[in-house]
Amino acid sequence: MKKMSVALLSAAILSAISISADACTGLIVGKGASADGSIIIARNEDFGVNNWNKHMVYHPAQKNQGGEWHLGNGLVVPMPAQFFGYSAMPDWDAGTVTPSGRYYEERGINQFNVAVSATTSAESNKKAQAADPLVKHGIIEAVIPTLILPQAQSAREGVALLGHYVEQYGAGEANSLYIADTKEVWLVEIGSGHQWIAVKVPDNSYAIMANGLRVHGVNLNSDDVMHAKGLFEFVKQHNLLDNPDAKSFNFAKAFGVVGDIYNTDREWLGQSILTPSHDQEVRQQQYPLFMQPDQKISVADVADVLGATFKGTVLEKTGQRPMRVDRQLESHIIQLRPYMEKPFQGLIWQSLGVLPESVLMPIYTTLHQYPAAYTTGTDQYSDNSAFWQFRSLTTLAETNPNKYMPVIKGTWDKQETELYRQVSAMDKMLNQTYKTEPATAKEMAADFSYGQLNKMLSTATQLRYKMMTDLTKHTEKKYSPEEFKKIMSL
Secondary structure, eight states, X not given: OOOOOHHHHHHHHHHTOOOOSOSOEEEEEOTTTBTTSOEEEXXXXXXXXXXXXXXXXXXXXXXXXXXXXXXXXXXXXXXXXXXXXXXXOOBTTHHHHSTTOOXXXXXXXXXXXXXXXXXXXXXOOHHHHHHSOXXXXXXXXXXXXXXXXXXXXXXXXXXXXXXXXXXXXXXXXXXXXXXXXXXXXEEEEEOSSSOEEEEEOOTTOEEEEOSSOOOOSBOTTSTTEEEOTTHHHHHHHTTOSSSOOTTSBOHHHHHSOTTOHHHHHHHHHHHHHHOTTSOOOSSOSOOOSOBXXXXXXXXXXXXXXXXXXXXXXXXXXXXXXXXXXXXXXXXXXXXXXXXXXXXXXXXXXXXXXXXXGSOOEEEETTOOSOOGGGGOOOSSOOTTOHHHHHHHHHHHHTTSHHHHHHHHHHHHHHHHHHHHHHHHHXXXXXXXXXXXXXXXXXXXXXXXXXXXXXXXXXXXXXXXXXXXXXHHHTTSTTOOHHHHHHHHOO
């Protein structure tokens, strides 16, 4: 994702410029490739600058009275008869864009356990844009979760709905996004003003996405592929591919910019982490769309990929852009778990700030009210904002990375290991309790998540206090390593 200051946001929307690739990395894991049989969609939400803020919200189900639905970027569509309840993570200033505060909502799960993560921004090539220009008030990242989450009862329905909107109202950006439920997960790509494609990720595979379109080698006639009506004919008509093949279609080459090392370096890195047995040359034009992992992929493995750098690889000195950048707003790992009772099938592991220096906090979908610190704050630092408490740790650590980064990472690694253990135990308890006391089980899940959000925030605040103390004290002549350990111990 690429965003800019509030002052520039409206101008950017009005000019409908194509967003250049400079942010976000995503990962999709099929249920047969995951360690616990869950479907996983995950992404870093990155920003052009550091001083931003995200809020956690839950939108309850509601009945609507018809009329027009104004999405905030100029897009107007018919108002659905009802909205399903869903969780989201809008920008702090979303209420200034749309009265309901539904803008750049980024990720969420609805009451039918349909999950959306949107988007990894991509670039549409000049030839594709000339053939099918982007639309001034079309579908963009800022509105996609808002459009789909309150309406879709399945992942496949969500894909079809988004495709309908793109074809009828047009798109203002090229993008990749992920839509999933407990049965299947789809990678969706928008290539130009009205052209799109979606591919179901094989159960035994994963897909890594940077900021370029990725879909290639797919059969347009397969039941596992959905796309804009007349897509193949459009590509032939406008010569977007030299020899288009409907049975091995290269959407990324037709509409995107392939071979950009800003993107391919990350694609290579992600695949080398998860499938090291498959040795690949760096900086190829296109990497395999789907890969099978050497080992089943856990939430911790996904976090490792989303926090990866080129250190220790052949691209350590020349890699263009790693997954971990210091302008991350948040990272989320969403699990859709068919082995859980329905109220607990969706689980969001959420971090704030820069992922390797933050902690992934488990949020069950029964949590509808969040601690106040997670619902407040602006683009200016404040003590009462959870975002700023987590984000400030990276800022302070960067004053002396060799000294502070190990302390922060060690603290959060310990916390995450314990959280994984606690969630495993909680899952068993929830499934058992739900059989006889469903209301109690739902409340247990919500209370657990609420408590962990507060606990991790308290830990982040303590870390900040201790680093501030140490930064002040280390100027004393007699300050020793032993005293540092004492100050930083929790």
